[in-house]
Amino acid sequence: MLGARLATQAAGEPILNSGVSALHRAPDFGPLVAPGRDAAPSRHTEAVTAVSPLLQVDGVSLEYRTHERVVRATHRVSFDMHEADRFVLLGPSGCGKSTLLKAVGGFIAPVEGEIRLGGQRVTAPGPDRIVVFQEFDQLSPWKTVKQNVVFPLKASGTLGRKEAEERALHYLAKVGLSKFADVHPHQLSGGMKQRVAIARALAMQPRVLLMDEPFAALDALTRRKMQEELLQLWDEVRFTLLFVTHSIEEALIVGNRIALLSPHPGRMRAEINSHDFNLASSGSAEFQSTAQRIHHMLFEEEQESVVHHE
Numbered sequence: 001m002l003g004a005r006l007a008t009q010a011a012g013e014p015i016l017n018s019g020v021s022a023l024h025r026a027p028d029f030g031p032l033v034a035p036g037r038d039a040a041p042s043r044h045t046e047a048v049t050a051v052s053p054l055l056q057v058d059g060v061s062l063e064y065r066t067h068e069r070v071v072r073a074t075h076r077v078s079f080d081m082h083e084a085d086r087f088v089l090l091g092p093s094g095c096g097k098s099t100l101l102k103a104v105g106g107f108i109a110p111v112e113g114e115i116r117l118g119g120q121r122v123t124a125p126g127p128d129r130i131v132v133f134q135e136f137d138q139l140s141p142w143k144t145v146k147q148n149v150v151f152p153l154k155a156s157g158t159l160g161r162k163e164a165e166e167r168a169l170h171y172l173a174k175v176g177l178s179k180f181a182d183v184h185p186h187q188l189s190g191g192m193k194q195r196v197a198i199a200r201a202l203a204m205q206p207r208v209l210l211m212d213e214p215f216a217a218l219d220a221l222t223r224r225k226m227q228e229e230l231l232q233l234w235d236e237v238r239f240t241l242l243f244v245t246h247s248i249e250e251a252l253i254v255g256n257r258i259a260l261l262s263p264h265p266g267r268m269r270a271e272i273n274s275h276d277f278n279l280a281s282s283g284s285a286e287f288q289s290t291a292q293r294i295h296h297m298l299f300e301e302e303q304e305s306v307v308h309h310e
C-alpha cells in the first residue's frame with residue numbers, strides 16, 4: 001500500500017525502489033524512498049550493492065521481560081549500514097529506537113534475528129561501538145575534560161598514556177574544546193558537555209558511533225549548531241553513525257539514510273534517502289515537502305489504517 005502510493009509520485013519527488021539496497025547508490029541519484037526489506041530486491045538493485053554491509057540488523061525482534069509481562073519493543077526489524085553511512089532511526093515515542101540502539105551496542109540480545117558487525121554476530125558491548133547519550137551527566141564529574149577522553153582509551157588497552165593524551169587532544173581540538181581540556185564538566189555548558197562526549201566517543205575510533213538523541217536536551221539554537229558541527233566532523237573524519245531521533249527535521253539534516261519505524265512495537269515502515277538535505281536546505285520547499293511526507297507516513301497512514309480496519 002505504502003509502496004503503491006509512493007510509486008505514483010511525480011518526477012523530481014522521492015521515487016519508489018523495490019529494495020533497500022537501492023539506497024546505497026552514488027549520491028547524485030537524488031532522494032529515494034524504499035519500503036521495508038520485506039520486498040524482494042530486483043536484479044537491478046542487487047547489481048548496485050556489491051560491497052558487503054558493515055552492520056547488518058537482520059529480522060531483529062527485541063523484548064523486555066518482567067515477572068508480570070513481556071513488552072515487545074521491535075518486531076523483525078531489518079536494515080544494513082555501510083561504511084560512512086549516517087543512518088537515522090526515526091519514529092514516534094516508544095517505537096523501540098533506543099532499544100534497537102542498545103541491541104546494536106550489545107547491551108540487549110535479540111529474541112529473534114541477528115545483528116552482525118563486519119560479518120560477526122554481536123553478542124556483547126565492545127569498543128568498536130561507542131554510545132553518546134542525551135544526558136549531560138555522561139561525563140565523570142571528578143575528571144577533567146581531557147581525563148574524560150583519555151580514560152576509555154587507556155581502560156580498553158587501546159593506547160598508552162602518551163598516545164592516549166595526544167589522541168584526546170586531537171579530538172578535543174576537532175570539537176573546538178582545546179582551551180577547555182583542563183576544566184571539569186560542571187564548568188561547561190550543555191552543548192560543550194555533548195562535544196566532550198562526542199570527542200570521547202570518536203577518540204575510540206569505533207566502527208560505528210551510536211548516538212541516542214544526543215541533542216534533544218539542548219535549546220533550539222545550540223541544537224542546530226551541534227547538528228552543523230556533527231556534519232562538519234563527519235566531513236573530516238568520515239565515521240559511521242547510527243543516530244536516534246524523533247525529530248523529522250533533525251533526521252533529514254543529520255542522516256543520509258533514514259529508517260522510518262511504525263509505532264510500538266517498532267517495525268520497518270520505509271527507508272528514505274536523505275543525503276540531499278542539510279542545514280542550508282532546511283528552509284527549502286523540497287525539504288519541507290519531504291518532512292511533510294514523512295510525517296504523513298509516520299502518523300497519518302497509521303491512523304487511516306486503524307480507521308480502515310474498524
Ligand SMILES: Nc1ncnc2c1ncn2[C@@H]1O[C@H](COP(=O)(O)OP(=O)(O)OP(=O)(O)O)[C@@H](O)[C@H]1O
Pocket residue numbers: 064065071072073091092093094095096097098099100246264
Ligand atoms: N527497561 C524497560 N523495561 C520494560 N519496558 C521497556 C524498558 N525500556 C523500554 N521499554 C518499552 O519498550 C518500548 C520501546 O522503548 P524505547 O525506549 O526503545 O522507545 P523509543 O522509540 O526510543 O522511545 P523515545 O523516543 O520516547 O525515547 C516502549 O514500549 C517502552 O515502554
